Amino acid sequence: MISTGASGMISGWYLQIVNLLAALLLLISFAMLAQRRVVGLISLFAWQGAALAVSTAIVAVFTAQWHLLYSVALTLLLKVVIIPWFFYRLVRKLGMSRDVEPLLNHSLIMLTGIVLVIFAFNLALPISQMAGTVMRSTLGIAMACVLLSFLMMITRTKALPQVIGFMAMENGIFFAATSATYGMPLVVELGVALDVLVGVFVLGIFFFQIRETFESMDLRQMEKRKEH
Amino acid sequence: MWRMSEITGYQPVVMAWAGVLCWLALALLAIPLRIHKRWLLVGFPLAALVGLWMIAVGVTGLLLPASAQIVPVGFPGLPVHLRLDALSGFFLLLLGMSAFGVSVYARGYFQHMEIGELARLAIWYPVFLAAMALVLLANDAYAFMVAWELMALSSYFLVVSDYRVEEIRKAGFLYLLMAHIGAVALLLCFGVLQGNGHAGDAAFTFSAMRHGVLTPTQASLAFLFALIGFGAKAGLVPLHVWLPEAHPAAPSPVSALMSGVMLKMALYGLLRIGFDLLSVRQEWWGVLVLVLGLMTALYGVIFAAVQSDIKRLLAWSSIENVGLIFTGLGLAIIFSVEGKGGLAALALTAVLYHALNHALFKSLLFVGTGSVLHASGTRLMSGLGGLMRKMPWTGWLMLLGVLAIAGLPPLNGFVSEWLLLQAFLFTPGLNLHYLNMMLPVATASIALVIALAAYVMVKFYGVIFLGQPRNPALKHAHETGMWQRMGMLWLASACVLLGLLPSAVIVLISPAVQQLAGRVLTNDGGWLVLAPMDAARASYAPLPFWLAILAVLLLVYGLVRFRYTDRLRRSAAWQCGFPAVTARMQDSAEGFGQPIQHIFSSFMQVERQFPQPQDRTPHYASASIDQWWHFLYLPIVAAVNWLSRQAARLQHGRIQWYLTYSFITLLVLLVFVQ
Numbered sequence: 001m002i003s004t005g006a007s008g009m010i011s012g013w014y015l016q017i018v019n020l021l022a023a024l025l026l027l028i029s030f031a032m033l034a035q036r037r038v039v040g041l042i043s044l045f046a047w048q049g050a051a052l053a054v055s056t057a058i059v060a061v062f063t064a065q066w067h068l069l070y071s072v073a074l075t076l077l078l079k080v081v082i083i084p085w086f087f088y089r090l091v092r093k094l095g096m097s098r099d100v101e102p103l104l105n106h107s108l109i110m111l112t113g114i115v116l117v118i119f120a121f122n123l124a125l126p127i128s129q130m131a132g133t134v135m136r137s138t139l140g141i142a143m144a145c146v147l148l149s150f151l152m153m154i155t156r157t158k159a160l161p162q163v164i165g166f167m168a169m170e171n172g173i174f175f176a177a178t179s180a181t182y183g184m185p186l187v188v189e190l191g192v193a194l195d196v197l198v199g200v201f202v203l204g205i206f207f208f209q210i211r212e213t214f215e216s217m218d219l220r221q222m223e224k225r226k227e228h
Numbered sequence: 229m230w231r232m233s234e235i236t237g238y239q240p241v242v243m244a245w246a247g248v249l250c251w252l253a254l255a256l257l258a259i260p261l262r263i264h265k266r267w268l269l270v271g272f273p274l275a276a277l278v279g280l281w282m283i284a285v286g287v288t289g290l291l292l293p294a295s296a297q298i299v300p301v302g303f304p305g306l307p308v309h310l311r312l313d314a315l316s317g318f319f320l321l322l323l324g325m326s327a328f329g330v331s332v333y334a335r336g337y338f339q340h341m342e343i344g345e346l347a348r349l350a351i352w353y354p355v356f357l358a359a360m361a362l363v364l365l366a367n368d369a370y371a372f373m374v375a376w377e378l379m380a381l382s383s384y385f386l387v388v389s390d391y392r393v394e395e396i397r398k399a400g401f402l403y404l405l406m407a408h409i410g411a412v413a414l415l416l417c418f419g420v421l422q423g424n425g426h427a428g429d430a431a432f433t434f435s436a437m438r439h440g441v442l443t444p445t446q447a448s449l450a451f452l453f454a455l456i457g458f459g460a461k462a463g464l465v466p467l468h469v470w471l472p473e474a475h476p477a478a479p480s481p482v483s484a485l486m487s488g489v490m491l492k493m494a495l496y497g498l499l500r501i502g503f504d505l506l507s508v509r510q511e512w513w514g515v516l517v518l519v520l521g522l523m524t525a526l527y528g529v530i531f532a533a534v535q536s537d538i539k540r541l542l543a544w545s546s547i548e549n550v551g552l553i554f555t556g557l558g559l560a561i562i563f564s565v566e567g568k569g570g571l572a573a574l575a576l577t578a579v580l581y582h583a584l585n586h587a588l589f590k591s592l593l594f595v596g597t598g599s600v601l602h603a604s605g606t607r608l609m610s611g612l613g614g615l616m617r618k619m620p621w622t623g624w625l626m627l628l629g630v631l632a633i634a635g636l637p638p639l640n641g642f643v644s645e646w647l648l649l650q651a652f653l654f655t656p657g658l659n660l661h662y663l664n665m666m667l668p669v670a671t672a673s674i675a676l677v678i679a680l681a682a683y684v685m686v687k688f689y690g691v692i693f694l695g696q697p698r699n700p701a702l703k704h705a706h707e708t709g710m711w712q713r714m715g716m717l718w719l720a721s722a723c724v725l726l727g728l729l730p731s732a733v734i735v736l737i738s739p740a741v742q743q744l745a746g747r748v749l750t751n752d753g754g755w756l757v758l759a760p761m762d763a764a765r766a767s768y769a770p771l772p773f774w775l776a777i778l779a780v781l782l783l784v785y786g787l788v789r790f791r792y793t794d795r796l797r798r799s800a801a802w803q804c805g806f807p808a809v810t811a812r813m814q815d816s817a818e819g820f821g822q823p824i825q826h827i828f829s830s831f832m833q834v835e836r837q838f839p840q841p842q843d844r845t846p847h848y849a850s851a852s853i854d855q856w857w858h859f860l861y862l863p864i865v866a867a868v869n870w871l872s873r874q875a876a877r878l879q880h881g882r883i884q885w886y887l888t889y890s891f892i893t894l895l896v897l898l899v900f901v902q
Contacts, residue, residue: 119895119898123898123901147895150890150894151891153887154884154887154888154891155884162883162887
């Protein structure tokens with residue numbers, strides 16, 4: 001492992017790039033929060049995955065954490081290629097490219113998002129001081145991504161945006177793990193990736209079932225199913 | 229004597245285990261035979277024989293030193309530890325004596341059942357007996373809990389054997405609920421007892437718990453849990469509510485076993501934990517048990533006095549007797565903490581003696597009630613009366629049981645209640661001064677309870693067997709069968725023997741007392757006279773007393789028979805202006821209990837139905853409702869309902885809300901982490 005002091009000379013420019021990508025990640029999270037169209041949401045999700053993969057790859061190369069490259073490959077394959085492609089197909093097949101209407105108005109959601117980001121940065125401060133990684137300063141951003149994705153899940157009424165929110169949250173957790181401890185052990189990483197993949201496919205099957213049953217993908221229809 | 233056992237290799241615990249297996253085998257055999265009535269009925273005399281076997285094993289268990297075995301059944305790596313010492317031996321004796329009489333009775337009583345119900349009874353009855361024996365033999369917490377739960381479940385299935393009646397199902401559910409609350413308390417108790425003990429093979433065995441070192445707080449906690457757990461089974465107020473519901477619901481032989489034997493299993497458990505597993509006791513435990521016991525006894529006897537259902541009356545009377553037993557137990561704890569070993573031995577002798585007596589006479593009364601129920605078809609006293617002439621066997625045998633439970637000499641109930649009172653009266657200056665002042669009050673309460681118990685039994689016997697039949701259908705009441713008579717005869721003669729030979733009985737149970745108190749009760753009077761500790765203070769000679777009674781009776785009978793017969797003049801009595809004497813003119817059960825109801829009306833909630841003045845056929849009814857329902861149980865039910873309603877408000881069925889809950893939880897947790 002390269003200590004921060006020794007890498008100080010060469011670290012300057014690549015850390016700048018990592019920080020830039022982290023900022024991009026946060027920006028994409030906000031964009032997802034604001035995006036109304038499902039197709040746009042899927043593209044944003046793919047871009048988020050790409051930014052995550054690039055930043056992780058840079059960290060892996062410059063800190064010689066080679067096992068991270070496996071995670072990068074997995075992320076690229078799953079979150080940039082397979083899952084977005086699958087979602088596109090779903091949208092086309094189910095014909096749900098229409099606008100997604102959030103529950104609350106946009107400015108309120110955005111303001112809440114900003115509050116969450118401040119909260120996340122405050123939260124990450126003591127943790128990042130304990131962490132021994134070069135990219136510990138991005139921990140706050142990772143936290144913020146998790147919370148913003150959660151907020152997105154809460155404010156959407158349709159099923160697909162919620163699933164995308166869930167995936168984005170997974171991205172945030174992955175980013176947090178990388179920035180705090182250079183990623184999780186590979187076994188865990190593989191397990192999580194498999195879970196995500198299976199989860200997505202199961203959800204895809206569910207979408208067809210939900211549409212057949214309720215003639216709609218609006219989850220408000222399902223409230224009638226609750227037990228009295 | 230144990231030299232002999234070393235040579236022959238006789239181990240009581242192995243023999244007892246064989247008895248348990250026999251009972252279980254009877255249950256297993258009943259499953260394939262469940263459609264053959266004749267074969268099913270054979271199971272009950274066989275169960276009775278195993279009961280006899282258990283008596284023998286129990287006696288040897290009392291006389292021989294403790295024996296232990298590890299039986300590799302159950303979960304792998306968790307063998308069942310068994311142990312038979314004097315305490316287990318005594319209760320095994322109690323179980324066997326009661327089980328023999330009741331099982332013989334059951335052979336006759338159950339033959340009129342329809343085949344489905346009979347099959348259920350024939351399967352669960354031996355399981356119930358086996359489970360109770362296993363409770364006594366268990367030497368580790370796992371085996372004890374398994375046996376304890378098996379006992380609760382098998383008795384539950386016996387209670388609800390006539391499951392088509394809604395009240396029976398409800399009573400069964402209440403019983404099961406209370407049994408499980410008790411079982412949870414017991415689990416916690418064993419957890420505390422294990423506490424800082426060793427893990428590994430010896431974990432949760434009783435021998436490990438005996439050597440465990442507990443702080444006074446931990447010991448008190450364990451004892452309190454045990455008191456709750458066993459109190460719920462024994463029917464200690466306020467955990468008694470299931471008892472007056474479940475006992476009437478069960479078939480009579482089952483009620484007899486539950487009331488006579490199963491309640492004593494709770495006593496056994498508390499003795500085992502309080503005097504054996506916990507090496508140190510505290511005085512306030514004794515005070516607590518004493519107060520709870522007194523409360524239970526008084527509460528039970530008052531409610532027994534106002535019942536008009538014969539089996540409910542007996543159930544409440546069981547609560548009263550359990551109260552008396554626990555009073556003695558509390559006294560024994562106080563004495564043993566204060567280092568007064570002799571007095572503790574006296575109190576424990578009274579406790580064990582009364583437990584044995586109650587097992588016998590309550591079994592007798594419950595099975596006798598079964599005969600009455602079978603002959604008359606009703607449990608309500610308003611439909612009974614004058615059965616003495618129709619059922620002389622049942623009547624005379626139950627008279628013995630009634631005299632015994634009322635505590636009249638020369639029967640067994642008198643001996644144990646007298647010993648209990650002696651234990652109270654012997655109380656010298658205790659170290660706790662307030663206790664010194666309280667104990668005379670407690671003594672007086674005991675005397676009150678015993679007197680009221682006699683009153684209850686006058687009502688019970690008088691209304692059922694004496695006077696005129698209150699229902700014309702009783703003219704066709706028939707005497708009970710041969711098996712039933714034999715079963716009752718066994719129980720009644722045991723009552724008489726235990727009453728006439730108290731000195732021998734005390735010698736027999738002294739090993740158990742020795743084990744618990746470290747001392748035995750010294751009998752100052754020899755084999756003929758019972759004189760606990762000091763003959764100069766109090767003594768009781770049942771045999772001369774009985775002979776004197778017999779002599780006086782014979783003398784009076786002879787005088788009347790031979791001197792006054794020729795002077796007897798038969799003529800119509802002056803009718804006092806009554807044209808006819810009808811059954812409605814005699815005292816009813818409600819009328820007899822009314823003074824008690826009136827005096828103790830603050831204990832209960834009385835609901836009365838008065839007849840209208842114009843009513844041609846006036847009917848008066850009153851029901852006494854247990855206040856504990858209102859004070860304790862209904863508020864708990866209301867609180868649980870309220871909490872569920874509040875929790876239900878969180879359920880919107882809207883996924884966004886559920887996500888928000890998780891989100892807020894996450895934020896709050898994060899703030900805490902920070």
